[in-house]
Amino acid sequence: MEDSKKLEEFQAKIDAEIKIEPKDWMPEDYKKHLQRQISQHAHSEVIGMQPEGNWISRAPSLRAKVVLLAKIQDEAGHGQYLYSAAETLGKSRDEYIEELQSGKAKYSSIFNYPTLTWADMGAVGWLVDGAAIVNQVSLQRTSYGPYSRAMVRICKEESFHQRQGYEIMATMAKGTPEQKAMAQDALNRFWWPSIMMFGPHDSDSPNTGNAVKWKIKRETNDELRQKFIDKTVQQAEVIGLTIPDPDLKWNEARGHYDFGEMDWDEFWRVVKGNGPCNKQRLNHHKKAHQKGAWVREAAIAYAKKQKAKQLVA
Amino acid sequence: MTTNEALINYCLRLGDSSLILGQRMSEWCSNGPILEEDIAMTNIALDLIGQSRTMLTYAGKLEGKGRTEDDFAYKREEREFYNTLLSERPNGHFGDTVARNFLHSAFFYHLFQALKNSKDEMIAAHAAKSIKEVTYHLRHSSEWLVRLGDGTEESHNKVQESLNDMWEFTGDLFEMNEVDELLIKEGIAVDLTEIKKEWDKTVNQVIERATLNRPEECYMQTGRLNAIHSEYLGHLIAEMQFLQRAYPEAQW
Numbered sequence: 001m002e003d004s005k006k007l008e009e010f011q012a013k014i015d016a017e018i019k020i021e022p023k024d025w026m027p028e029d030y031k032k033h034l035q036r037q038i039s040q041h042a043h044s045e046v047i048g049m050q051p052e053g054n055w056i057s058r059a060p061s062l063r064a065k066v067v068l069l070a071k072i073q074d075e076a077g078h079g080q081y082l083y084s085a086a087e088t089l090g091k092s093r094d095e096y097i098e099e100l101q102s103g104k105a106k107y108s109s110i111f112n113y114p115t116l117t118w119a120d121m122g123a124v125g126w127l128v129d130g131a132a133i134v135n136q137v138s139l140q141r142t143s144y145g146p147y148s149r150a151m152v153r154i155c156k157e158e159s160f161h162q163r164q165g166y167e168i169m170a171t172m173a174k175g176t177p178e179q180k181a182m183a184q185d186a187l188n189r190f191w192w193p194s195i196m197m198f199g200p201h202d203s204d205s206p207n208t209g210n211a212v213k214w215k216i217k218r219e220t221n222d223e224l225r226q227k228f229i230d231k232t233v234q235q236a237e238v239i240g241l242t243i244p245d246p247d248l249k250w251n252e253a254r255g256h257y258d259f260g261e262m263d264w265d266e267f268w269r270v271v272k273g274n275g276p277c278n279k280q281r282l283n284h285h286k287k288a289h290q291k292g293a294w295v296r297e298a299a300i301a302y303a304k305k306q307k308a309k310q311l312v313a
Numbered sequence: 314m315t316t317n318e319a320l321i322n323y324c325l326r327l328g329d330s331s332l333i334l335g336q337r338m339s340e341w342c343s344n345g346p347i348l349e350e351d352i353a354m355t356n357i358a359l360d361l362i363g364q365s366r367t368m369l370t371y372a373g374k375l376e377g378k379g380r381t382e383d384d385f386a387y388k389r390e391e392r393e394f395y396n397t398l399l400s401e402r403p404n405g406h407f408g409d410t411v412a413r414n415f416l417h418s419a420f421f422y423h424l425f426q427a428l429k430n431s432k433d434e435m436i437a438a439h440a441a442k443s444i445k446e447v448t449y450h451l452r453h454s455s456e457w458l459v460r461l462g463d464g465t466e467e468s469h470n471k472v473q474e475s476l477n478d479m480w481e482f483t484g485d486l487f488e489m490n491e492v493d494e495l496l497i498k499e500g501i502a503v504d505l506t507e508i509k510k511e512w513d514k515t516v517n518q519v520i521e522r523a524t525l526n527r528p529e530e531c532y533m534q535t536g537r538l539n540a541i542h543s544e545y546l547g548h549l550i551a552e553m554q555f556l557q558r559a560y561p562e563a564q565w
């Protein structure tokens with residue numbers, strides 16, 4: 001009886017666009033949904049450091065190196081805020097990381113693709129951060145306070161990343177024939193995985209019901225995907241690159257671009273762990289974590305000793 | 314040798330040491346023991362690469378042949394790099410990196426403190442700007458040296474070994490030749506025997522706080538002044554320069 005009254009109050013707040021805060025009552029399913037979504041988002045930021053980190057040592061100018069390093073540092077920072085936001089839901093960062101490493105928690109599948117040329121640094125910034133922004137702008141209005149505030153902070157930096165990535169693509173597209181070929185190849189490889197970042201079609205997306213009612217999700221997968229495609233097609237045209245979709249064309253009646261069907265077999269294959277880099281990414285994360293164990297233990301031991309000394313003094 | 318020639322070489326020494334250590338630090342990205350350390354080490358890499366850009370650009374200006382920071386970073390051979398031997402040491406485990414960075418940051422810290430008064434305006438400005446960054450690098454590596462030294466038995470032993478391993482490359486930091494002699498006379502460079510005294514004080518203090526032992530005096534490796542390096546540098550440079558070498562016509 002009490003719970004149903006609480007649930008009513010909760011829904012009333014959501015409907016009135018009042019943010020839910022950590023100390024407020026919330027349905028167990030709401031909390032679970034957020035724990036899953038926010039931690040998955042945090043893991044994505046952190047795992048995403050690997051494909052971009054792959055090119056730091058080979059960045060073709062010192063300026064490019066600094067820009068890339070700063071970008072990856074931002075992503076690490078995003079991971080930090082998002083883990084903090086997720087921790088307000090009563091689970092520690094260690095527990096979330098444990099779930100990542102055991103394979104229980106997911107991260108964005110896009111990071112299971114390899115970065116093979118410098119143009120991929122352009123494609124990742126332009127398309128992957130570009131797709132992330134569309135999703136995250138929408139999440140600024142999400143109903144959970146800490147998540148919404150994290151998104152506001154993060155979005156500012158993401159749009160910077162997107163512009164820097166686009167700049168790399170633009171420079172290469174007007175460079176030597178080899179550079180232009182690299183840029184087109186990167187677009188060819190990253191286009192479809194990028195538009196699949198928004199997830200399955202709404203009709204095949206079982207989780208959406210409550211998430212929309214609770215305003216965790218403010219727009220559906222297909223709506224967000226369409227937004228991304230509409231803004232990206234022109235950007236490709238401007239720099240003379242071709243989006244690898246023969247069905248792509250402007251639909252006057254809809255006021256949107258029509259586009260071809262995505263390869264959902266590939267999507268599920270990668271989600272289930274069989275993308276080109278799934279094992280590599282997770283092993284890298286585990287290995288770094290294991291290699292750091294003695295360092296974390298030392299830091300804890302040292303802090304304890306200091307505390308003991310203070311108590312004596 | 315003219316003062317200008319000496320000064321170009323001096324800029325390369327500073328710029329190359331920052332560049333190579335920065336490149337090493339950037340290798341830690343996504344490999345740190347905790348996310349916060351990934352961020353901290355990336356910060357240090359960013360500072361160092363920023364420092365190298367200033368010095369390499371200045372070297373190009375002094376030379377007057379139109380060479381840019383990237384020409385210096387990407388188009389020189391191994392035998393033209395004047396970085397410290399310590400800066401090119403591989404990262405090893407976290408303790409190795411801490412020990413290397415600590416010894417190097419203490420050197421940069423005292424060097425830049427002194428170079429703030431250089432008669433060369435660019436060098437003085439560079440030192441004044443860098444000192445803020447290097448103060449942080451020294452604090453970061455000192456704190457970790459203390460945590461590891463006074464942490465667990467395992468960490469204590471590990472980082473003591475790291476310090477011992479790095480020690481033979483510290484003599485090279487303080488070597489001088491006619492370039493120094495000439496620039497010291499002009500009030501541009503500083504006497505590294507003076508810097509060594511300050512460095513010793515800092516190093517001894519922190520090592521003591523860390524409950525570690527100062528490594529025993531040993532044979533000191535040498536080479537920086539003649540651009541003679543360990544085998545590690547060639548690989549670092551080959552990787553760093555790959556795109557510029559493979560596509561010499563390309564602009565990035």
Ligand SMILES: [Fe+2]
Nearest residue numbers: 044045078132
């Ligand atoms: Fe992101």
Ligand SMILES: [Fe+2]
Nearest residue numbers: 045074075078
């Ligand atoms: Fe991000």
Ligand SMILES: [Fe+2]
Nearest residue numbers: 075129158161
């Ligand atoms: Fe980003």
